[in-house]
Amino acid sequence: MKMRWMTCLAATLLVGMFAGHVSAADHLVTVQDVVVDFAAQVDVPARQSGPVAVMSARQNQWIQAGDVVAKLDDTALVIRRRAAALKQEAARLVLSDEVEVRYAETALAEAEAELDDSVKASERVSGAVARNQIRRMRLAVERAELELARVGKQRRQAEIDIQLRAVDVASFDSELQRLQCVSPTDGVVLNIHRELGEWIREGEPLVTIADVSVLHLHALVDANQLDPARCVGLPVSVLWEKTSFSNGAKTTHSLRGKVLSVDPTRLPGNRFRLHAEVTNRRNSPSGNAGLADADGWQLVPGMDVTMNIHCSDAELAWREQRVQSDSLR
Numbered sequence: 001m002k003m004r005w006m007t008c009l010a011a012t013l014l015v016g017m018f019a020g021h022v023s024a025a026d027h028l029v030t031v032q033d034v035v036v037d038f039a040a041q042v043d044v045p046a047r048q049s050g051p052v053a054v055m056s057a058r059q060n061q062w063i064q065a066g067d068v069v070a071k072l073d074d075t076a077l078v079i080r081r082r083a084a085a086l087k088q089e090a091a092r093l094v095l096s097d098e099v100e101v102r103y104a105e106t107a108l109a110e111a112e113a114e115l116d117d118s119v120k121a122s123e124r125v126s127g128a129v130a131r132n133q134i135r136r137m138r139l140a141v142e143r144a145e146l147e148l149a150r151v152g153k154q155r156r157q158a159e160i161d162i163q164l165r166a167v168d169v170a171s172f173d174s175e176l177q178r179l180q181c182v183s184p185t186d187g188v189v190l191n192i193h194r195e196l197g198e199w200i201r202e203g204e205p206l207v208t209i210a211d212v213s214v215l216h217l218h219a220l221v222d223a224n225q226l227d228p229a230r231c232v233g234l235p236v237s238v239l240w241e242k243t244s245f246s247n248g249a250k251t252t253h254s255l256r257g258k259v260l261s262v263d264p265t266r267l268p269g270n271r272f273r274l275h276a277e278v279t280n281r282r283n284s285p286s287g288n289a290g291l292a293d294a295d296g297w298q299l300v301p302g303m304d305v306t307m308n309i310h311c312s313d314a315e316l317a318w319r320e321q322r323v324q325s326d327s328l329r
Contacts, residue, residue: 029226029309031219031274034238036301039214039277042185043205047178048072051199057189057207062296065185069207072179072200081172088165095158104151108144115141185211186297212297217257217276219307220267226309228262228272235259236276240305253298255281259309276307 050072057069115137122134191208194200217238221231239254257278266272282296299305 027311029221029311031221031307031309033220034305034307035218036238036299036303036305037216037218038187038210038212038301039216040185040211041190042187042209042211044069044181044183044207044209045203046072046181046200046206047202048175049200049202050179052194052196052206055192055194055196057192059189059192061189062212063183063187063189063209065183067183068180069183069189069209070181070194072181074176074179077172077175077179081169081176084165084168084172088162088169091158091161091165095155095162100151100154104144104148108141108148111137111140111144181206183209185209186213187211210301212300213280215278215280215299215301216260217278217305217307219274219276220271221274221309223266223270223272226311228274231259231274231309232262233258235310236278237308237310238276238278238299238305239308240299240303255279255299274309 052070053073054071055069056067056071057063063069115134118134118137187209189207190210193205193207200206217236221228235256235258237254237256239252241250241252243250255278257276259274259276261275263273263275278299281298283298
């Protein structure tokens with residue numbers, strides 16, 4: 001009986017020794033060895049081949065999604081687009097010009113009127129108008145009808161030409177857009193692979209941009225404090241202090257995320273590497289002039305942070321059972 005009491009007392013003392021890391025009140029495992037890194041790095045490729053005409057991006061520059069980071073030479077395409085636009089305008093002028101239509105309609109009306117008068121005169125007085133003359137008048141009416149049909153066909157062709165030229169202009173606009181390299185995400189320019197005037201082939205990377213909206217945390221965790229097989233999916237919170245440049249006051253900031261994966265190998269000291277992901281947030285406008293404030297993001301890679309792993313009840317039960325088992329040895 002006395003031996004069992006001493007065993008329980010030893011287990012209680014060991015639990016108290018780890019209260020700084022895991023407690024029934026907060027259910028946390030606190031990790032100090034944490035590295036903040038970018039979740040993804042994107043190579044922005046050239047979508048066409050050609051020489052680099054404009055390089056807007058700079059090394060370590062913070063940019064936003066949709067910003068143009070570089071532009072290839074577009075001289076030849078601009079000239080071809082101008083020619084297509086002029087042809088479109090010419091087709092539009094043909095369609096808007098109604099002179100030929102009105103002329104053909106007037107000629108047809110005149111030919112029909114002469115034929116009608118001749119036929120009536122011939123009906124009143126036999127032989128007043130020769131038959132061959134009436135035949136020529138009928139042919140003149142047919143020619144006028146054909147001329148009106150030809151003008152109508154030209155107008156329909158002009159409508160088609162306008163649409164075709166519009167497609168050409170849109171195609172050139174699309175090619176001009178493809179000469180611009182646009183950032184797909186908010187991030188920082190890590191590397192520039194080409195300089196002004198250098199030739200680049202389609203598909204080759206022009207700049208490398210790291211995404212700052214999502215960050216990864218790489219931490220070294222003691223396997224005696226957390227079961228590697230149980231921690232994937234656990235929520236985490238990352239905390240850091242920031243000093244105001246105006247008055248030197250320190251404020252604590254935090255972000256929340258979850259554990260993504262655990263490396264299968266153990267490291268010296270019975271530790272394992274854990275990987276978590278947090279969604280970054282933009283700063284609200286403030287008077288501070290720190291790096292994160294200036295670039296609009298609360299957390300940036302390289303900052304000194306602390307990560308808390310929020311344990312589940314099953315994890316706490318495993319931890320207490322492990323402590324009791326160690327105390328009985």
